[in-house]
Amino acid sequence: MLLSRNLVFRALSRKCGTHSYATAANAVNIVEVGPRDGLQNEKGVIPVSVKAELVTRLGRAGVKIIEAGSFVSPKWVPQMAGTADVLAQAERFPDVRYPVLVPNQKGLDAVTTLLAKHPASPPLTDEISIFTAATDAFTRANLNTTTAESLERLAPVAKAALDQGLRVRGYVSVVIACPYSGQVDYARVRDIAKALIDMGCYEVSLGDTVGMGTPTQVSEMLEEVKKSIPVEKLAGHPWITAFAPSTLPSAGLGGCPYSPGATGNVATEDVLYALQGSQYHVAGTAHGNGTIDLDKMVDIGWWISEQLGRESTSRAGRAIRARRLQEREREVKAKL
Numbered sequence: 001m002l003l004s005r006n007l008v009f010r011a012l013s014r015k016c017g018t019h020s021y022a023t024a025a026n027a028v029n030i031v032e033v034g035p036r037d038g039l040q041n042e043k044g045v046i047p048v049s050v051k052a053e054l055v056t057r058l059g060r061a062g063v064k065i066i067e068a069g070s071f072v073s074p075k076w077v078p079q080m081a082g083t084a085d086v087l088a089q090a091e092r093f094p095d096v097r098y099p100v101l102v103p104n105q106k107g108l109d110a111v112t113t114l115l116a117k118h119p120a121s122p123p124l125t126d127e128i129s130i131f132t133a134a135t136d137a138f139t140r141a142n143l144n145t146t147t148a149e150s151l152e153r154l155a156p157v158a159k160a161a162l163d164q165g166l167r168v169r170g171y172v173s174v175v176i177a178c179p180y181s182g183q184v185d186y187a188r189v190r191d192i193a194k195a196l197i198d199m200g201c202y203e204v205s206l207g208d209t210v211g212m213g214t215p216t217q218v219s220e221m222l223e224e225v226k227k228s229i230p231v232e233k234l235a236g237h238p239w240i241t242a243f244a245p246s247t248l249p250s251a252g253l254g255g256c257p258y259s260p261g262a263t264g265n266v267a268t269e270d271v272l273y274a275l276q277g278s279q280y281h282v283a284g285t286a287h288g289n290g291t292i293d294l295d296k297m298v299d300i301g302w303w304i305s306e307q308l309g310r311e312s313t314s315r316a317g318r319a320i321r322a323r324r325l326q327e328r329e330r331e332v333k334a335k336l
């Protein structure tokens with residue numbers, strides 16, 4: 001699956017966060033963005049039933065935060081059409097959150113309509129993610145406006161969402177380099193992230209959208225952003241090379257359709273695998289042992305990849321599958 005595009009930095013801060021899912025020291029929050037970021041860039045049409053099943057399977061595997069889709073213009077991102085039906089059809093688990101991406105008031109209105117139509121408890125979603133970018137060129141390509149104008153548009157959307165009891169999370173894209181305008185000014189990243197926090201985002205995910213950042217660049221950018229925002233309110237997406245915690249999709253799928261040259265995401269399975277035996281662990285999840293089930297995530301990664309007509313790019317996913325096949329062959333031979 002598309003693992004984490006955003007690892008949350010609470011583990012690094014060694015403090016509990018302000019969320020209801022506050023984490024202990026060394027705990028990593030994983031925001032699984034497979035159903036949204038992982039699928040939004042696909043060429044073919046993905047049936048709603050497949051998208052809903054993906055959300056269901058992730059919940060069963062113990063993922064605690066699943067970004068289930070987006071309420072953007074279907075003309076801009078056709079793959080995200082039907083997100084309301086995905087939310088309505090997916091089997092939901094009471095301790096799992098299902099945030100959705102919202103670009104404007106129209107997107108929030110669609111969420112409000114959905115919640116009125118399906119008055120479930122807990123609600124189908126209780127969180128929106130709003131997004132902008134560190135450069136005007138990227139914001140123009142992705143949202144058809146400038147960064148400053150996007151922030152102006154998003155402020156009332158965030159306020160309206162908070163007023164109706166929704167949580168609001170923020171994304172800043174291209175925090176290191178922009179595919180259209182090159183190296184990014186980290187002070188600008190800091191100011192934009194701060195603007196999102198000031199409008200009520202409980203956390204801001206910083207995206208190296210094209211995946212060009214080196215660990216040194218990511219550290220420098222973070223040092224700048226930390227001047228205005230405490231680290232426990234930051235998440236990373238998808239620069240796992242530099243930091244432990246993040247927002248990821250399974251099977252390494254995905255990316256922003258308006259980010260030419262992006263090479264896909266770090267797979268959730270790979271991060272789960274890397275965390276094994278490290279000083280970090282996944283924050284408390286649906287499965288009381290505080291872990292996401294790696295084997296189930298590998299299965300989900302292969303399943304969704306098959307649905308999309310490709311192979312999983314997750315290294316851990318491929319290795320674990322190869323090991324399973326070998327074990328099965330050995331068992332068959334032993335029976336002969």
Ligand SMILES: CC(C)(COP(=O)([O-])OP(=O)([O-])OC[C@H]1O[C@@H](n2cnc3c(N)ncnc32)[C@H](O)[C@@H]1OP(=O)([O-])[O-])[C@@H](O)C(=O)NCCC(=O)NCCSC(=O)C[C@@](C)(O)CC(=O)[O-]
Pocket residue numbers: 037040070071072073074075076077101103104105106107108131142143144171172173174206207208209237255256257258
């Ligand atoms: C923001 C807009 C809508 C502006 O697009 P626009 O064309 O400027 O908007 P508009 O207000 O002029 O409306 C144009 C048409 O879109 C419709 N429309 C307008 N809004 C909506 C809506 N919410 N839902 C459904 N329909 C909508 C609207 O009704 C109208 O339809 P028409 O009259 O032509 O039939 C467009 O640019 C858009 O949808 N952009 C989203 C692009 C996107 O989803 N990108 C991928 C997600 S971001 C990402 O992946 C990065 C991230 C978050 O992962 C972090 C990282 O990786 O760095």
